[in-house]
Structure formats: C-alpha cells, structure tokens
Amino acid sequence: xxYLWGGIREAVILIISLDAExxxxxxxxxxxxxxxxxxxxxxGIPLGFxxxxxxxxxKRSVITFFNTLLSLPTVVVGLFLYSLLSKKGPFGPLGLLxxxxxxxxxxxxxxxxxxxxLTISAIQAMDPRAxxxxxxLGAGAVRTALTVLSEARFALTAAVxxxxxxxxxxxxxxxxxxxxxxxxxxxxxxAIALETAKGEFAFALSLGFILLAVAFAINILFHYxxxxxx
Amino acid sequence: MKFKMNGRVLLIGLAFILFLTPALSAGERxxxxxxxxxxxxGLLYELLPPFEKQFNVKVDVISxxxxxxxxxxxxxxxxxxxxxxxxxxDQFVADGYGVNRRDVMHNDFVxxxxxxxxxxxxxxxxxxxxxxxxxxxxxxxxxxxxxxxTHNKELxxxxxxxxxxxxxxxxxxxxxxxxxxxxAHEKGAYTLTDRGTYLxxxxxxxxxxxxxxxxxxxLFNPYGIIAVNPxxxxxxxxxxxxxxxxxxxxxxxxxxxxxxxxxxxxxxxxYPDAIxxxx
Numbered sequence: 148x149x150y151l152w153g154g155i156r157e158a159v160i161l162i163i164s165l166d167a168e169x170x171x172x173x174x175x176x177x178x179x180x181x182x183x184x185x186x187x188x189x190x191g192i193p194l195g196f197x198x199x200x201x202x203x204x205x206k207r208s209v210i211t212f213f214n215t216l217l218s219l220p221t222v223v224v225g226l227f228l229y230s231l232l233s234k235k236g237p238f239g240p241l242g243l244l245x246x247x248x249x250x251x252x253x254x255x256x257x258x259x260x261x262x263x264x265l266t267i268s269a270i271q272a273m274d275p276r277a278x279x280x281x282x283x284l285g286a287g288a289v290r291t292a293l294t295v296l297s298e299a300r301f302a303l304t305a306a307v308x309x310x311x312x313x314x315x316x317x318x319x320x321x322x323x324x325x326x327x328x329x330x331x332x333x334x335x336x337x338a339i340a341l342e343t344a345k346g347e348f349a350f351a352l353s354l355g356f357i358l359l360a361v362a363f364a365i366n367i368l369f370h371y372x373x374x375x376x377x
Numbered sequence: 378m379k380f381k382m383n384g385r386v387l388l389i390g391l392a393f394i395l396f397l398t399p400a401l402s403a404g405e406r407x408x409x410x411x412x413x414x415x416x417x418x419g420l421l422y423e424l425l426p427p428f429e430k431q432f433n434v435k436v437d438v439i440s441x442x443x444x445x446x447x448x449x450x451x452x453x454x455x456x457x458x459x460x461x462x463x464x465x466x467d468q469f470v471a472d473g474y475g476v477n478r479r480d481v482m483h484n485d486f487v488x489x490x491x492x493x494x495x496x497x498x499x500x501x502x503x504x505x506x507x508x509x510x511x512x513x514x515x516x517x518x519x520x521x522x523x524x525x526x527t528h529n530k531e532l533x534x535x536x537x538x539x540x541x542x543x544x545x546x547x548x549x550x551x552x553x554x555x556x557x558x559x560x561a562h563e564k565g566a567y568t569l570t571d572r573g574t575y576l577x578x579x580x581x582x583x584x585x586x587x588x589x590x591x592x593x594x595x596l597f598n599p600y601g602i603i604a605v606n607p608x609x610x611x612x613x614x615x616x617x618x619x620x621x622x623x624x625x626x627x628x629x630x631x632x633x634x635x636x637x638x639x640x641x642x643x644x645x646x647x648y649p650d651a652i653x654x655x656x
Contacts, residue, residue, distance in 0.1 A: 234453030234610055242612070244454050245408060245437060326439040344553045345417050346583040 154352025161353055162360075168330075169354070173361055176334040179247055180315040181365075183254030188307050191259045195266025195306075196292060200278070210267055216260035221253075225323025228253050232324060245326035250334070253320035258310035265309055269302030270295065304373040308366060315362055335361075405434045407617040410447075410455035412526055413553040415600070416440035418573045418646050424633050428624040434617055442553075444524030450474055450603070453610030457618035459625075461526035461571075461600045475603035477619065479626050480650040482634050483599040486530055487575060488590040489558075490516075490567035498567070504593040505538035512538070515546040517566035519557050522549030526598075531569045534595065558584050571598055573638070573646035580642045599650065602626075626651035 161169050198209060230236050232244040243249045273295065281294040296303065318336035325332035327341060335358040342351035415421055416438055425436050439446075439455065443462045449455040451474045459481065460466060469475045488498060488507055496514040501507035511518050520542070521528035535542055548566065550557050554574045561568040562584035572591075578584045602622050607615035624630045631649035638646035649655055 234612065239453070240612070245439060326437065328437040328439060331435070331437055344413065344555045346555050346559050346578055346581075 150348045150352055153349030154356060156353075157349050158353035158356040158360075162357065169357065171330070172333055172335055172338055172354075173357060175247065175332075176315065176336070176358070177361065177365070179250050179321075179334060180254060180311060183251045183314050184258050184307060184311040186251075186255050187258035187262050187310050190255075191262030191310070192266050192296065192303060192306070194259075195263040196270060196296060198263070199267045199270040200292075200295070210264075213260050213264045213267070217264055219257065219260070221257060221317040221319030222323065223319075224253055224256050225320040228256070228320065228324050244324060245328060245332060247325070247332055249324040250321050250332060253324050254314035254317065257317060257320060258314050261313055262306045262310045265306030266299075266303060269299045269306060272302065273299055301373055304369055308369050311365065311369075312362070315358070315365075405614070405617065406437055407434050407457065407614050407621060408437045408439060408449075408455045409457050409459060409621065410439045410441065410445075410449040411459040412443050412446060412461060413440050413555070414461070414527075414571050414574050415459060417553070417555055418577055418638070420573075420634065420637050420647065423637055424625065424630060427629070427633075428621060431624075432617065432620050434620075436621070442521075442523045442525030443529065447474075450605045453605060453613055455605060456614040457602065457604050457621055459600060459602045461598055462529045463599060463601070465526075465529065466601045466603060469603060473609060474606055476606045476608075477622060478601050478603040479622055481600045481602050481625055482631075482647040482649050482651075483597060484572045484647050485591065485598050486527065486569055486596040487572050487588045488567060488569055489561065489575060489586040490589050491565045492587050494589050496567070499589045501590055503537075504534050504590065504595050507590045508534055508542075509538040509540055511567050512540045512542055512547075515544060517546050517548060517564055518542070519548045519550055519561045519564065519566045519568040521554070521557055522551045523553070525554075527554060527569060527571060530596075530598070534569070537595070558586075562586055576638070576642045576644060576646060600647070628652055628655045631655035 198206070228249065229244065231238050232241070232249055233239055234244075243252070277298045278291060278295050281291045286294060316336065318340055321327075321332070321334055322337050322340065325334070325337065327333050327337040333341075335354055339351045339354045339358070342354065411421070417440070421438055425438070428434075429436055439449065441449070443460040443465065446455070446458050446460050447465055447469050450458045450469065458469075458475065466475075466478060470478050488504065490496075490498070496511045496516040498507035498510055501510060508518075520531060548560070548564070550560055552560065554570060555578065557568055558570060558574065558578050560566070567589070575588070579586070602625055604615060604618040604622060605613045607613055625634075631652040632655040634647050634649045635645060635655055638644065
C-alpha cells in the first residue's frame, strides 16, 4: 500500500513538473506504438477483409493460423526478430538491432494478427446484405469494399484499439530488440521493468500510472473516430 | 462544430507525435554491452557523459548479464563489452571474439543473509565453507541463475565446496542483482552479491540484510573491458571502442570510478585497477 500511494504521488509530481526524461520516454513509447499500429492497420484491415470475403482452399486453416498468432508471446517475437536482425542473422548488415526501427517491426508483428483476426470476425458478423446491396447498386469491387468496411467501422476501430493496446503494453519484444538504451530505445514499459529491477517500486509504479493515463487519452481519440459520422 | 475542432486539434497532436518529434538517431553511436551492476549502480551515468562530449559520440548502453553481454559481442551486436567474469573474458579473447582486454576496476562479492544467521556462516573460514553450511542447514538461498558474472562466481564456489545445490531451499530466480536482493530480503534468505549493488540497496533502505561473510580472496570481483574483434566483425565501431577503453583506463576515467559513491554511500562502489591511485 505504501508503494501504491508513493507511486500515485510521484506520478502526479512527474506530470505537473513535466519531467523531461519521462516526457521523452512517453513520447517515444507513443511514437513507436502508433507507427506500428498504423502499419499493422494498413496491412491487417485489407488482409482481414480479403480473407473474410473470399472463398479459397484452406481458408479455415488461415483463420486459425491468425487466431493462433494472437497468443504469440512477446519474448518469442523478440527472439525471432533478434535472430534475424543480429549481425549473424540475414538482415544483420542493415544494422537495425537495438534501434527504434527494430522495435516498430517487432510491435508490427505483434499487432497485425490481432487486427487481421478481429477484422475477419467483424466482417463475418456483418449482415451479408450490405455487400449484396452495394453490388446490386452497381458498386465496383473497391467501392463495395469501402462500403462494407465503413459499415463495420465500430468493430474495426475496436480491432485497431486492441492492436494498439497490445503493443503499448508489451515489454518483451521492446527489451530484446530495443535494448532499453537510455534516451534512445527506452520506452515506458522497459523503463518500468528497469526501475523495478533497481528496487525503485514507487517510481516504477508512477511510470505505470502515466502509461495508463496516456493510453486513456489515446483511446478517447480512437473513440472520437468511432463516433464520427456515426 | 466545436467537437470537430477538437478532433482536428487531436489529429494535429497525433501527427506531431508521429512525424515532428526530433529525429530518433543522430551522429555516431557506440554500443556497449555490460552487466546490470554497472548500470544499476549509476556509475555509467557519471563515467560516460564526459567521454560522449569529448568524442562526440552517443554510447548505447545495453545492460544485461555478463553471459548475454559477451554473447552480444560474439555476434557482433555490440562494439565493446564491460563485464566481470575473468574466465569467460579470457575465453572470449582466446576464441578470437575480443581484443585488447584491459582491467578497469574491482569490488568484491559478499554473502548476505538474515541477521539471525541460522546457518552460522559468520564463523566460516572460506566462502566455500559458508555455502556448505547453508546447504547443510537447508537455509534459503537465492541464486541469480541467469549466467551472469555473479552467478558464475556462485557456481564456482559451490564447486569448490563440492556441493550440488538443489532442493526447495535453493531458489534459482533467473533475475538481475537488484531483484535478487529484494527477493532475499522478502524471503529472509541468503545470497551472494557484489558489494556495489548491495551498498546501494542497503543504504537506501530497499533491503535490510547484514553482510555475514566477506574477505575471502576468491570473492574478488574484477571488471574488464574488451573491444569486439574487428577482424571477425568488420562492421563494429572499433575506433570508438578503443577510444572508450582509453577513456575508462585514463587518469580522468579512473578518478571518476575511484570517487563514485563515496559521498552517497560512505564507501566507493568500485576501486580503479588500470591506474591504482589516479590523481
């Protein structure tokens, strides 16, 4: 309990005093996770749409595959990516290991399956007549797709929020391929892990509260998009 | 209408975060893989900034256990390593992964535990004897269990004691030094720790466990710095790695090490080795 109050008190102090280091760490967390979620959405929503609206062999297996990826441990993604990005790995010459770019790639891998899987269920849950109606009204393939996606707007926003939620909260991948380098690849979650290791529980908790507050603000933003034109 | 405006403001804020914040990377970088003890003790925050300023380079500190720090060097994913496990360091150099090893500093390991000392290790003559009586009493002992330098030292002492530790009293945590200290504190257990991390935790009141055994020569804990061999990994930043080795073994670098922690903890956390009494 003592730590809890200490954490809340320290969080308030850090926010009010606009602590430069904390501010930079929050910004980097947001930057990495938002970019990763953006790319994951660009890839995941169309992919999910194509999978759910087309019949092809092994369709059920593909869907099961994406559902399985939802339980991918973040450390495993980190390990996998480390083996690719290490100087010993195939992409070693790019020098991406221990950079923010590597963290974006890792979070992209984590977020994409969620967005794909939730897009599939969003489209499948929709009234199939939306697609039919659009087609009978003479809409082309792209127009039809846009109509269907627009109808599924609420569920799709939820998919993006879920993807963002997973990556802003994850620590395993960021730690492995980012390296938790101060001022360069240290984000909120890896900073929390480090402060915990140093026994600075109150400070670690305060960072946790700040992370939660930031995620809350971002979710309000997402809901604004969800409500728009609703 | 007002709602729309707010949305636009939010969007601009989002764009700002995504694209307009300062560039993520700038200038030359040097990757230093090191142990948790050097970073957790705060020493590197004193030691590195003057170097970064003088050589106009950013040092990326990746702090992991000694085992992993060396592994990063082997793979060419770090340019220079600062670790504490003499056997592994010599092996690292002998295998051609590293070059130009220098002694940097030392402190020592101590065995800490509950004040009541149920295994009576404060009467032990050697570290091996101390661990032996802990095993005999089946008193709780927290091991790092993470292939770190400290873990490495602990295993060699068990070997010396001819004991294969196992059983519910022997807790293999797989955590860093700080976490192990807290675990030992919470469980009232014994553990082996470097004096630097211990002092930092004890003096700040994060734990309350006395030193029960110290002074055996086997508990000496030297730190070495090694450049990753550019012949093996041509892409490493060898020049800067050598500059850093030069800096930490220079009179200025060694003086920073010698005084670090004196004011805050009463005792220095590390003792310089490259220059014994830097002016």
